[in-house]
Amino acid sequence: MSKNYRNIERRILRLLSGHKSPTHLTQIHAHFLRHDLHQSNQILAHFISICGGFNEIAYANRVFSQSQNPNIFLFNSMIKAHSLSGPFEQSLLLFSSLKNRRIVPDEYTFAPLLKSCSNLYDYRLGKCVIGEVLRRGFECFGSIRIGVVELYVCCERMDDAQKVFDEMPHTDVVVWNLMIRGFCKMGNVDLGLSLFRQMNDRSLVSWNTTISCLAQSGRDVEALELFQQMEEHGFEPDEVTVVTMLPVCSRLGAIDVGQMIHSYATSKADLVNTTMVGNSLIDFYCKSGNTERAYNIFQKMTCKSVVSWNTMILGFALNGKGELAIDLFMEMGQGDAKPNDVTLVAILTACVHSGLLEKGQEVFSSMAEKYEIEPKLEHFGCMVDLLGRGGCVEEAHSLIRSMPMQPNATLWGALLGACRTHGNLKLAEMAVNELISLEPSNSGNYVLLSNTLAEERRWEDVENVRRSMRGKNVKKAPGRSASG
Secondary structure: OOHHHHHHHHHHHHHHHOOOOHHHHHHHHHHHHHOOOOOOHHHHHHHHHHHHHOOOHHHHHHHHHOOOOOOHHHHHHHHHHHHHHOOOHHHHHHHHHHHHOOOOOOHHHHHHHHHHHHHHOOHHHHHHHHHHHHHHOOOOOHHHHHHHHHHHHHOOOHHHHHHHHHHOOOOOHHHHHHHHHHHHHOOOHHHHHHHHHHOOOOOHHHHHHHHHHHHHOOOHHHHHHHHHHHHHOOOOOOHHHHHHHHHHHHHHOOHHHHHHHHHHHHOOHHHHOOHHHHHHHHHHHHHOOOHHHHHHHHHHOOOOOHHHHHHHHHHHHHOOOHHHHHHHHHHHHOOOOOOOHHHHHHHHHHHHHHOOHHHHHHHHHOHHHHHOOOOOHHHHHHHHHHHHHOOOHHHHHHHHHHOOOOOOHHHHHHHHHHHHHOOOHHHHHHHHHHHHHHOOOOHHHHHHHHHHHHHOOOHHHHHHHHHHHHHOOOOOOOOOOOOO
16 A cells, blocks of 8 residues: 555544544545545444444445455444444344354454344353353453353343352443342342442442332332432432432422422533433423423423323323313324324323313224224223213223223223212122122122122122132231121
8 A cells, every 4th residue: 555545544544533423424435435445444444333333334334345355353343333233133144254254253353242142132142152252262351251241131140140240350330330230130129239339439320220220129218318329429410310310209209309300400401401301300290290390391392202292191181180181182183293002091091080071082982093093901991980980880881891802900990989989789799790700819809899789788698708708718808898
């Protein structure tokens, strides 16, 4: 290669190092094509790595396919790009192609291969890659060991992960985070928390992972305490922290902490302008009963997803503002966001909580034709509840009988409640018998039947229910009436 070509190649590599956006990729591509450097493996390897970072995997594939003599560096870049952006199987196919060309893999080949196996949750493929690693003597490299731990964690092989972790001479924050995530995923939150406490060098990911595990396990008080410790240690919340902590604040009624998180997010443009944070704030304020503030956030969102609309509609619904929910639903239909099955559950819930029987019937009857959504169990449940509350118990019963799927205990329970409220004891008895059929070991159902029969003064049948409970060895829960 001439000196001039080497200078051009260095200049293009500098351009690649200073890339700023996908648009610059096309400009740089044109530049090295013009200088006939489209077969430079060094340039192509850098170019493909950057394509992978921008998720421009199709572009990377086109450039790679034009290479006549790809070397290990170029293959490694392509394997890594697919391990990040998918399709993950392509990494393994590229590895097979590499071997068919008799190109010798190096220590940088295997970490992305293991990453692809982890993303696929494919333990069998991962073990094959580990076999190659052992045959070639690369098991001592830190990035490969981390890849092995991640594979075991993703495939829920925590004993294997622990063994590799314990044998690592140097464990960085990444592998600690993997182990914490793995134990929490398997339900061993205490062990995950213990590992977190042992860490000398924590990252924001360490805090977020542990807080999220506590929150998902219903340990909200501990999650809130750990969040406060995180702040005391000088870590600033990011999008993951905000989205994790706002529901925790809702469940604990920690309105002041939620408002503080909102204030912090507002001070960071990269946080407050994200759709996920906006959705979480809407949900937080709706669950706190402050629909006015939730709606204000909703209106200011520059990018609303269908989740944004659904959250706000449901927020109005659960706070008894059915008319506002319907107005927002109508507005949604005029925009780009297309209602989905969750939207229809939200609007039917609004009708239930606000007693809007006719509107609910109208929405439900038009689901398939107008919105191309076939009613699911949740939609039928809302309608049974709505009809029952409106006193239309026979119509609710007919709807249950017409369902294309098996009704569950929730539906029969809703019908039972409506029947007892509106004095239809005959239908109530039928509903409670259906409940017993679905949940034969639930003593509460027998108590409901006994109480329903007692209301009709059918004392002999009440005694039969008691005998049936004794015969089936069903124990009445303490504090429940069994009609005397």
